[in-house]
Amino acid sequence: MKIVFRGVRGSIPSPGARTVRYGGNTTCIEVRSDNGELIILDAGSGIFPLANTLLASLPITCHIFITHTHWDHIQGLPFFIPVFIPGNCVKIHGAFDPVNHRSIREVLARQMEYSYFPVREEELNATMEYTTLRERQTIEVGDAKVTNILMNHPVLNFGYKVECNGKSVFFTGDHEWPLNIYPDDAENQNEMDRLNFLEYQSFIDERNQELMDFIHGVDAFIIDSAYTDEEYFNGKVGWGHGTFENSIKLARRAEAKALYFTHHEPTRSDEDLEKLLASLHERFPPTEHDPKWILAREGVEIEL
Amino acid sequence: MQRPGKKILAQVKKMPPFPITRRRILVMTTDVNCPPRELLEAIHTDPILTLHILRQINALEFGLAKPLSSPKQAAVVVGVNIVKNLALSALDQKPARNSLLPEEINRFHQLAYTTGALARMLAHKAKLPLIQLQGIQVAGLIFSFELLAMKRLGDDDAFSDFFSNWKKGSLKGTELTMSGSTFDHGTLGTAIAEAWRLPEPLHASLANQRPDTNDEESQLPSPYDCVLMASAIANQWLLKVKKHKLNLEEKFPESVYGPLFDPKGEAAHAIHHLWTEFASDPELS
Ligand SMILES: [Zn+2]
Numbered sequence: 159m160k161i162v163f164r165g166v167r168g169s170i171p172s173p174g175a176r177t178v179r180y181g182g183n184t185t186c187i188e189v190r191s192d193n194g195e196l197i198i199l200d201a202g203s204g205i206f207p208l209a210n211t212l213l214a215s216l217p218i219t220c221h222i223f224i225t226h227t228h229w230d231h232i233q234g235l236p237f238f239i240p241v242f243i244p245g246n247c248v249k250i251h252g253a254f255d256p257v258n259h260r261s262i263r264e265v266l267a268r269q270m271e272y273s274y275f276p277v278r279e280e281e282l283n284a285t286m287e288y289t290t291l292r293e294r295q296t297i298e299v300g301d302a303k304v305t306n307i308l309m310n311h312p313v314l315n316f317g318y319k320v321e322c323n324g325k326s327v328f329f330t331g332d333h334e335w336p337l338n339i340y341p342d343d344a345e346n347q348n349e350m351d352r353l354n355f356l357e358y359q360s361f362i363d364e365r366n367q368e369l370m371d372f373i374h375g376v377d378a379f380i381i382d383s384a385y386t387d388e389e390y391f392n393g394k395v396g397w398g399h400g401t402f403e404n405s406i407k408l409a410r411r412a413e414a415k416a417l418y419f420t421h422h423e424p425t426r427s428d429e430d431l432e433k434l435l436a437s438l439h440e441r442f443p444p445t446e447h448d449p450k451w452i453l454a455r456e457g458v459e460i461e462l
Numbered sequence: 463m464q465r466p467g468k469k470i471l472a473q474v475k476k477m478p479p480f481p482i483t484r485r486r487i488l489v490m491t492t493d494v495n496c497p498p499r500e501l502l503e504a505i506h507t508d509p510i511l512t513l514h515i516l517r518q519i520n521a522l523e524f525g526l527a528k529p530l531s532s533p534k535q536a537a538v539v540v541g542v543n544i545v546k547n548l549a550l551s552a553l554d555q556k557p558a559r560n561s562l563l564p565e566e567i568n569r570f571h572q573l574a575y576t577t578g579a580l581a582r583m584l585a586h587k588a589k590l591p592l593i594q595l596q597g598i599q600v601a602g603l604i605f606s607f608e609l610l611a612m613k614r615l616g617d618d619d620a621f622s623d624f625f626s627n628w629k630k631g632s633l634k635g636t637e638l639t640m641s642g643s644t645f646d647h648g649t650l651g652t653a654i655a656e657a658w659r660l661p662e663p664l665h666a667s668l669a670n671q672r673p674d675t676n677d678e679e680s681q682l683p684s685p686y687d688c689v690l691m692a693s694a695i696a697n698q699w700l701l702k703v704k705k706h707k708l709n710l711e712e713k714f715p716e717s718v719y720g721p722l723f724d725p726k727g728e729a730a731h732a733i734h735h736l737w738t739e740f741a742s743d744p745e746l747s
């Protein structure tokens with residue numbers, strides 16, 4: 159299996175000299191199975207450079223899996239050129255919107271409405287197929303299979319695991335590891351407050367265990383690490399993203415073989431990112447059992 | 463006894479949340495930084511809102527691998543913003559014309575809240591697993607929901623009958639006639655629980671049935687036993703209904719649970735205090 163990062167930035171495309179090495183495009187990951195099946199995780203602006211590489215080999219069939227429908231994960235979709243060319247087949251998968259009762263097709267079609275885009279979804283020339291996924295539903299894509307799990311984010315978000323011939327990659331999409339909403343203060347808490355804390359914690363522990371079981375042993379763990387712990391606890395709690403420090407803990411616990419930090423903050427320069435990684439090595443010296451820690455970088459190809 | 467049809471379920475779905483919860487949540491969600499704790503606790507006082515959220519979350523098309531039994535659990539699994547938006551979508555519905563007096567509505571609301579809080583306390587005292595407690599609280603909260611639903615579908619006379627039966631403590635016998643069909647409240651509850659994919663103990667609570675899996679031999683109360691007992695105590699506290707025989711005395715021995723039964727005891731005081739704090743916010747009046 160082969161992975162290429164096509165967009166590693168969170169929130170908004172961030173081109174410019176400060177981000178030229180790690181890249182300014184928003185989330186998109188190209189995955190190729192051993193037999194060459196094309197699986198695309200998210201359709202941020204990074205899907206546009208990917209589309210350009212595909213033009214030499216048309217017609218194509220590809221499978222796009224949307225983690226969630228925030229702009230930075232879908233904004234490239236109307237610019238994914240193969241959708242305009244007859245003969246191509248684009249299969250899009252994603253979650254149901256439980257708040258507005260919309261299928262993935264209905265949610266995505268809205269960004270191609272008259273006010274936002276000149277071509278309507280109905281007018282696309284490729285064969286478009288949509289699948290609204292149930293949690294843990296497995297989709298077979300040739301020699302690979304893709305399974306999802308629900309993550310914690312302000313909109314419904316699926317993390318995807320792609321497996322092929324014994325190798326696997328897991329991508330969180332955007333995810334905030336849930337925090338207890340009750341303080342942990344055994345010494346000073348009355349019985350009721352203590353119970354509130356312990357009970358909520360039991361939900362968190364159960365959920366984290368389910369996620370860890372799902373991710374356990376993956377060869378590549380690609381994880382939303384938008385913030386540092388310091389940034390997170392100073393005003394970003396509840397925004398739906400993870401931290402570098404927590405990602406390290408989780409990758410250790412999941413016994414992942416390699417850890418890729420992604421969803422880089424738009425304001426973080428290449429230099430900032432590298433400084434950050436160096437400081438993590440100092441603060442949490444890696445052990446021999448640790449996975450490799452890598453900053454996801456646009457254009458980099460990984461062979462699993 | 464007839465099974466309620468789709469039309470009735472559709473009407474039940476349209477029930478608006480209680481006025482106090484509605485006001486509370488609309489006020490608190492004008493602040494984008496509204497603490498999740500306040501929001502979730504407000505949702506957890508209201509059986510209609512709680513059921514609305516669980517119905518959406520557990521809906522087949524949403525496709526959750528495992529149904530969830532409380533909004534707090536949903537907040538951990540899918541994120542609090544989704545729970546918040548589901549709550550707001552329920553509040554979007556126009557409050558329906560309701561022939562109930564505001565005091566009656568608030569009384570029902572308080573009773574539901576008290577039953578839920580007590581069921582959780584009983585379950586905690588019985589050392590049931592922590593992970594089950596919130597589901598048991600919700601089961602207590604919605605215990606009498608279908609009675610309220612029938613009120614909305616039925617007529618006022620039927621509801622007066624219901625209240626008088628309730629006060630007599632003979633809930634089981636309650637039957638209401640609606641447009642020529644008769645439903646037992648457990649029958650409507652079962653239909654709701656099945657159509658909305660509610661897990662145990664919520665299913666048992668709405669259906670007013672002991673789940674099959676309950677081990678009758680066990681000395682420990684089951685989640686549903688806690689709900690039944692909580693309802694009996696709450697009725698005794700708030701409606702002055704005499705404690706009636708539930709054949710659960712072995713599972714709730716006086717020596718262990720005694721203080722919970724006392725309407726002037728600490729538990730009654732604590733729950734009443736929490737309710738008053740929730741229901742009477744000076745900022746809202
Ligand atoms: Zn994002």
Ligand SMILES: [Zn+2]
Pocket residue numbers: 226228311332398
């Ligand atoms: Zn997002």
